[in-house]
Amino acid sequence: MSSLAHAAADSMTMLRRNLTHALRYPAMTVSVVAMPVMMLLLFTYAFGGALGAGIGAAPGGDGAYIDYLAPGIILMTATAGAVATAVGVCVDMTEGIVNRFRTMSISRAAFLTGHVAGSVVQTLIALALVTGVALAIGFRPDATAVEWLAAFGLLTFLTLGLTWLSAGIGLVARTPESASNTPLPLTFLPFLGSAVVPTDSMPTALRWFAEYQPFTPAIETLRGLLMGTPIGNSGYLALAWCAGLTLVGYLWSRSAFGRSAKR
Secondary structure: OHHHHHHHHHHHHHHHHHHHHHHHHHHHHHHHHHHHHHHHHHHHOOHHHHHHOOOOOOOOOOOOHHHHHHHHHHHHHHHHHHHHHHHHHHHHHHHHHHHHHOOOOHHHHHHHHHHHHHHHHHHHHHHHHHHHHHOOOOOOOOHHHHHHHHHHHHHHHHHHHHHHHHHHHHHHHOOOHHHHOOOHHHHHHHOOOOOOHHHHOOOOOHHHHHHHOHHHHHHHHHHHHEEEEEEEHHHHHHHHHHHHHHHHHHHHHHHHHHOOOOO
């Protein structure tokens, strides 16, 4: 068996291991779905009338506001998955199982690849569930099949980048508690973008931050694909941010995993 085939086989074994853990201990996966769903329900039913009327999305009601809100909350699900990834990697690092893996004939790349692939699969399932809830409570996208496919591709790319970044966090965290707390800013960063309200409704300093952070172009691209709003150059910026997050996260994770072997 070639080294590439050996690495692929080991990665699939690690992927099955992580998915089995997710099935047996579903608490983290449930939390990835629960928080976006709670935010979706809260902003739709508690604040939807006021926010929708304020931005001109739903004068006198909250029916159309969900069409503005849902793409941002769906994207937020990808950021929520970052916490589960960081905790899962940190638990393996601190409980000693990685040291056991290093004594076996296992590809060194398989541990991280299995974790990342498993987390991406879990997050995509969570994205589908949150999208289903949004549709059930009134979200009405008018996207074509091609636009839905493009939206899925964007969410997958963003999830991959955030997962690699979170794997790095899990590798350098000393405890699972710190691993669960460190990615939290990623979870709430979409709220400081255009997830809930347009950026032009924000104060000047906050608007500047919102327009130049990574999640705003991704949200605007997703919203444009699903709802037909103008995308402009947000699509290119979103892809550039996704590629940057993936590259930085991958290189950081590889470096951190290599340093952990020398401790």
